Amino acid sequence: MLAAPELVIFDCDGVLLDSERLAVRVEREVLAGLGWALSETELIERFVGRSELDMVRQIEEHLGRSLDAPWDEICGPAYRAAFGAELEAVEGIEEALEQISLPTCVASSSSHEKLRFTLGLVGLYERFEGRIFSAEDVARGKPAPDLFLHAATCMGVAPERCVVVEDSRYGVHAARAAGMRALGFAGGLTPAAALEGPGTIVFDDMRALPALLAGV
16 A cells, blocks of 8 residues: 655646746747757657756757857746736645645756746745755756755655646656656647656646545
8 A cells, every 4th residue: 555645746837837838939939049949749758847957958959059148048038928928727726735734845947046037926835835846956846856855855754655736747757766656637739648658647637636635
C-alpha cells in the first residue's frame, strides 16, 4: 500500500496559471525572428516544462551562435505585455485549492522574479509565499528530479509522500525520477498521451483534483 500523501507540489505554468498558450505565442514569434521557425507542436515538445537555461542552450545550439542578449531582455517585454493583458488562473484551480487540506508548495521551471510577477497578477502569490521553489535553486532543471527533491527537503517531507501536479512531459518525468506520484493535467497544451506512464494519473479538469488527491 502506498504511503498517504503529506505534500502537494504544484508546477506553476499550465497548472496554476493558464500561461503556456501565451508564452508559446511569444516564443514562436521571437524564435522566428531569430531564424528558427517552429510549429506550436514542435515548440511544446521541445520547451514546455523546461527551464530558461535549458531553452537558451537548445536555441544557441540550433543557431550555432550565442544570443545577443539575455533571454529576459529578448522576450521579457513581450511576456510581460501578454501576461499583463491576458493572464488568468487555470479554470477551476482556485476552487480546488480551497478544498485541499494537505500542505502545498510550488516548484517551477520559471525564475523567482517571473513567479512573483505572474502569480501576483492572478492573486495566487500570497497563497504560496515562502513555499515557492524555482529551477534557479538547483543545478539541473526538469526532467531531472532535483527541483522536486529540493522542494520536498525544504518542506520536510519524504519523496514517497509527495504528489506532484504537472502539465508537461518533462515535469511528470521529473516527478517519477524523484520517486513521487504524479497527477498529469491534460487540460492545457500537452496531450494526455505525453503525460501517461507509471505512477501517474492523467486528468483534464482541475475541479477533480481534490478527489484525486484523496484517492492517491
